[in-house]
Amino acid sequence: MTARRLAAGGPGARPRNRSDRRPLAAVATGAVLVLALGACSSSDDKDSTTKSDGRPELKVSGAYVPQPPTKEMAGGFLTVRNGGGQADKLTSVSSDVAGKVEMHKTVEQQMQQVKSLRVPAHGTLRLERGGNHLMLMELERKPAKGQTVTFVLHFERSGAVTVKAPVEATNYTPKK
Known part of the structure; x- marks a missing residue:
């Protein structure tokens, strides 16, 4: 070497x-x-x-109810954001002004009642005009502009969430 x-x-x-x-x-x-x-x-x-359990972390915003033109039914709109690592499902909704609240999705401009609406992990569920929305049926009183409607949103994993939604003008469109 x-x-x-x-x-x-x-x-x-x-x-x-x-x-x-x-x-x-x-x-x-x-x-x-x-x-x-x-x-x-x-x-x-x-x-x-990162959350070790990955549970859903839901936040509801932008809730409103347009003043309905008739006393038979009304629509409800809101956004659910899930900041958590696990998806959740909106399984039912109740309200202080309606005997029944249905969840609808819109497919090819046709409303279809559904049993649940998915809230994806790290995603958003939008209930808006022309898309997924809530239908308030069997109204106990017709919501009028300036009033508030209370929704109780029932989620599969997260439980119940109470939301106060202002009643807006019939033609109200939120700013994006």
């Missing part, structure tokens, strides 16, 4: 004595510890920013 190969630490290079081996062992041990600690801290960081 040549002196050049030993000095460069190339293939086949061997330490000249036992004391040259100690720093290499210390470096290798240190590298293993750094990698192990790095793996532990990265998993801790992940756990601190």
Whole structure:
């Protein structure tokens, strides 16, 4: 073996004595510890920013009821945002002004009653004109502009959420 190969630490290079081996062992041990600690801290960081149980985290906004033109039925609109890691379902709705509240989806401009509406994980359920919406049936009183309608939204995983919705003008369209 040549002196050049030993000095460069190339293939086949061997330490000249036992004391040259100690720093290499210390470096290798240190590298293993750094990698192990790095793996532990990265998993801790992940756990601190992500919910471990992944439950739905629902927030309802933009609720309103347009003043109905007749006293037979009214529509209800709102947005449900799910910031959680698990989907949920809106399974039923009740109201202080209606004997029955139906959930409808719109398919090819046709309303269809549904048993539930999905709220995707990290997603949004929009109940809006021309799309999915609530139908308030068997009205106990006709909601008038300036009043408030109370909805109780029942979710499969999150339970009941109470929402106060202002009654707006018949032709009201929310700003986007």
